Amino acid sequence: MRLTILGGGGFRVPLVYRALLEDPGRAVSEVVLHDTDPRRVAVIAEVLARLAQGHPAPVPVRVADGLDDALEGAGFVFSAIRVGGTAGRIRDERIPLSEGVLGQETVGAGGVLYGLRTIPVALHIAERVAALAPGAWVINFTNPAGMVTEAMSQVLGDRVIGICDSPVGLVRRAARAAGAEPAALADPDRAGYDYVGLNHLGWLRSLTLDGTELLPGLLADDEALGSFEEGRLFGGDWLRTLGALPNEYLHYYYFRRETLDSVRDTRETRGEFLDQQQGGFFTRAAAAGGPDAVYALWERARLEREETYMAHSREASGGWQRDSHDLEGGGYDRVALALMHAILGNSGTRLILNVRNGTTVPQLAPDAIVETVCEVSAQGARPLPCAPLREDQLGLMLQVKAVERATVEAAVFKDRSAALRALALHPLVDSPAVAARILERAAKEA
Structure with a gap:
């Protein structure tokens, strides 16, 4: 089966390829990369070549000659594009900051600007998929993931599914802090969780293991809360007031003044940091001379990128370093491959995904994209029923969905x-x- 990656020159593409190489149930026979920047995709292809070295059965990689060539014959399409590049992200951040409001690529005014620029391109991709690969499943990584998935679903219906690694990361960290073993969390007969919201705006409201609810005990334990990112970001008092664990991006909403103060006069926004870091990486990599050297540069840049993730929010909540568990990289790749396996294997796997609402949140339109726990089969992802939302949660969801x-x-x-x-x-x-x-x-x- 052919897997096409749009945005194939993206910095995270090697994480997907590495996960494919390590996948014991691999169904992918070829990876096709497409990118509008030939220099970037050539560098990333070298990183993939280094990952494939010495592997007994590497997955062949090909750089496509245009979008249509990339899509024809694809079984799955991973869409991870960045329209306007990091220069566009810098504008999305700086323009709102100049007006005294938050600039962030998926949240607030910056997210709206990014969506306005990205949605027309995403719709064109959806139309070409419908024409050239109507049986393909599109897994959308492209931010702002909720609104981009919603736009693409107007063309592709349920055959486009949005993913994000924030919810699964939250569940994993909360379970570890509550004393649950990762293997137990992966067993649907033993573990369960209730997560609902929109992309970058959701809440973990229940976490059970062997029929025992773990969340109240975790929320009452300041030491346990202080052992993982969301606990440190929001603080025990506020989390107990909420009675839930929010997605890390809700820090921008709940602590907007503190977060804005931390970035208002910053010398370097996140977009500016990534523009310099990634620009420097691709320049050095193009002259590095061989896959080994290019891979070493990529790994150093990847670690620096992970270490500085959401740095302004961490500064606003007291300043602390990310855990080693969260610096390993991956997340999107694991969710995407789990989703692909669940569809191909008709397995009924439960994953947190961005899908059409249906009746999950009755106050939202059936075709509105929500982020919630889904059961995945050969027919796609079906959102599971969830407990009613509290008024504060529903109110914020309704406003941001509008x-x-x-x-x-x-x-x-x-x-x-x-x-x-x-x-x-x-x-x-x-x-x-x-x-x-x-x-x-x-x-x-x-």
Whole structure:
């Protein structure tokens, strides 16, 4: 089976390939890379060549000659594109910051700007998949994952599924802090969890092992909470008040003042850091001379990237280093391969995914994309019923979903009013006048 990776020159592609090589139930016979930047994809192909060295059965890798060539014959398509590159991300961050509101690539005004730029390209990809590979499953990594998946689902229906590694990372860290073994967590007959929300906006509300609810004990234990990222980010008092463990990105909502203060006068945004780091990596790698040297450069850059992830939020919550468990890399790759295996094997595996709501959250439209626990079979991912949302959770979901749907409308129909509505209604943008100025500047600097 052919696996196509769109955004094949992306920095995380080697993590997917490494997971494929280590996969005992491998179904992929060929990996096809497509990227709009030939220099980047050539460098990443060298990293993959180094990973394949010495492997008894490496997966062949080919760089496609255009999008249509990449899609024809594909069984699965991993979409991990970055429209506008890191230069676009820098604008998405800096323009809102100049107006005194948060700049972040998936949250707030920055996320809306990124969505406006990305959705038309994602829709074109969806249309080409429908024409050239109608039987393929599209697994969307592209941020902002919720709204991009929602746009692509207008063309592909349930054959596009969005993924994110934040929810599975939260579940894994919480279980470890509560004393559960990873093997037990992987056994659906022993472990269960209730997670619901939107992409980068969700809550772990239940965690059970052998019929025992673990979450209340974990929330009551400050030492255990202090042993993992979300516990340190939010603090025991607030987590006990919520009665749930929020996705790490909710730090931007719950502690917006502290997070904004940590980035308002920053010399370097996350986008600027990645632009310099990745630009330097690709420049050095192109002249490195051989897969071994290129791989060593990539591994050093990968570790630095992981160490600095969400640095401003960690600074705003007291400053601390990431755990070694969270520096290993991977996450997206493991979720994507688990999803692919579950579809191919018709296994009924349970995963947290971005899928059409159906009746999971009755207050949302059936076609709205939500992020929740799903059961995966050969027919795709089916969201499981969940407990009713609390009013504060539902209210935030409804408001941000209105922003996401307005962003999709604006991108599809080139509708400035919808774009302004998306920006002005976002909880992290505090004025329609500010929203209008952000929109005007983004249009001028595009």
